[in-house]
Amino acid sequence: MIRQKDVNLELPKNPTDPKLIWKAVLGKLQLQVTKSSFETWLSSTAGYMLDDRSITVSVPNNFVAEMLDQRMYSIISLAVKQVLQKSVDVNFLVIAPSVNTNTEADKNERQHHNASTFIKKPAFYHKSWRTFENFIVGESNKLAHAASLSVTENPGSAYNPLFIYSGVGLGKTHLLTAIASSLNRSGSKAIYVTAEEFTNEYINSIRLAKTDHFRNKYRLIDALLIDDVQFIAGKEQTQEGFFHTFNALITAGKQIVISSDRPAKEIEPLHERLVSRMLGGLIVDIQQPDLETKVAILKSKSESLKTNISGEILLYFAEQITSNIRALEGCVNKIKAYSQLTNLSPDMNLAKTIVAELSPGLKNMTATKSSIIEAVSMHFGIPKNVVLGNSRNSRCVTARQIYMYLLREDLNLSLAEISESTGKKHSSVIYSCKQIINNLQSDSSILADVTTIRSNIKRRLTVS
Structure with missing residues (x-):
């Protein structure tokens, strides 16, 4: 049953506490949605930050954030407008439940909270472990790595835009997410997004009449990192939106980092003016890693999974797998799984079996x-x-x-x-x-x- 005091929560004339404001919003939403919907999607949310143009609401996971942003935004936005007596953007920020506490110490800690939570989490990959610290540097990627580090030290001025291209599974995404995490930890606001996610958000913003929300999200930031930009080839509307976002950020001195599976000139069909913008900064590529780098990558992966694999087996994998780093890491994942299933220590016979079974895709x-x-x-x-x-x-x-x-x-x-x-x-x-x-x-x-x-x-x- 809805408690009357929740629905009619009284606020001061000019409320500034995001928690109190959001409680009042929740009171209104309780009257508009079913009990099950409220408990599933809204009960675990809390007011987090407030400024003149937006209110940020903390949510427990990406699934809730996506549901609120894509399915319930219109009624939430209206409820916020009724409470604040003005229209503002509503943003959803994924924060572990333990962060949503009320102590004064917690309020102070928010200012220094790991800002990687501001990164829009990609839909299909968990990348929080991908940092500069565990990126293995070799001859094939040292220029891309050095340029990426420079961007974190001098965002907006060093190599802007930075364009990284390579084949599949060679470390582009690792570098982009490492840049985003590093910038966020230093107090900047960086957003990592795949080109596909950018496209979907842009189309939804037009369909749901939320273009202002989209513009504010992607232009009021310090750095935009967009992965697999080749995805927007042939998508006229998305290219237009990206072009204007690109210009706004560059003009404001903000950093842009782009990755692709091919050089910018080879992405077709792509507007010439976009290609020209991408060519205006530093372009670096990542080549296939040499044998020593592959062994180092395998050793690092083995240690992270706490799997004891001999140097002989790691060298065998490095010699046999020539496709990409992802396939190399897959060998370590498989050898760990087989060892756990059979309770046997990894040996060369098992390694040969894994390589023989490894599908080329x-x-x-x-x-x-x-x-x-x-x-x-x-x-x-x-x-x-x-x-x-x-x-x-x-x-x-x-x-x-x-x-x-x-x-x-x-x-x-x-x-x-x-x-x-x-x-x-x-x-x-x-x-x-x-x-x-x-x-x-x-x-x-x-x-x-x-x-x-x-x-x-x-x-x-x-x-x-």
Whole structure:
């Protein structure tokens, strides 16, 4: 039952306490949404910061932030306007629940709170561990690393914009997230975002009449780091929005860092004026790592996973895997999983088995959505229609999530394409892929499931 004192919370004439303001907003929202919606999406939120143009609300995780921002923003914005008697932007900031406390010490600590929480978390990758400290420097990437460090020391003036390009899995994203984390820790406000996320947000801002909110988010910052900019090729509306954002930041002396899988001149179709802007700063590339760098990367990954792998095995992996760093790290993940499953110490036979089974990636083969759903169905012993259905049985849920993850990772389908293929909501696709990615790091059984399914697909494609 709604308590009357919550709904009619009285505020001073010119309220300045974001916590009190947000409590008043929640009181109004309690009358407009169902009890279950309020408890699920709103009860764990709190007022965090207030300025003349916006109120920032802390939320416990990205899932809640996305729900409030994309599905409930209009009623929240109206409730805030009624409480403050003026229109302001409403921003959602992901902060662990323990940060939302009321002590004076906590209020002071907020000013110095790890600002990496200001980084928009990418939908499909957990990157908080990617820092300059654990980036392995070698001949192939030392220029990109040095330029990235310079940007953190002199944002807006050293190498602006900084354009980093390389093949898949060679460290572009690591450097961008390391820059963002470093800048935020030093007190600047930096936003890391993939080009796909930028595109989706821009389109939604137009559709929901929230362009002012979008502009304020991406222009009232100190640094913008946009990953995989090649994604906006051919997207006229997004290129227009990015062009104006780019100009506004550069004119204001703010830092821009861009990554791509190819040089700017080779991104087609891309407006010439955008290409010209990208070429106006420093352009660096990352090459395939040499043998010594690969061994160092493997050793670092092994130590981070607390897995004891001999130097002989690490060298074998480095010699055999020539695709990218991601594949190298995958070898360490697999050897840990196999060791845990079999209770055997890693040896050379196991290493050879892993290399033999390592798929070159389904993107380069003739795999289809049909072949993947068939493999998932057979592996779990669940009919295809049940995998794609709405059953909440844990085994069915895992199979469904792995299917969406493989569509995303191995066929490189967009969120919209996966949503259309599975009949699931955009937010469900994001959640499913995030679950599998997180579980691959902590649950050896999920890693074994994904590895087996990929091997089965590869074997069938080879036979056919």
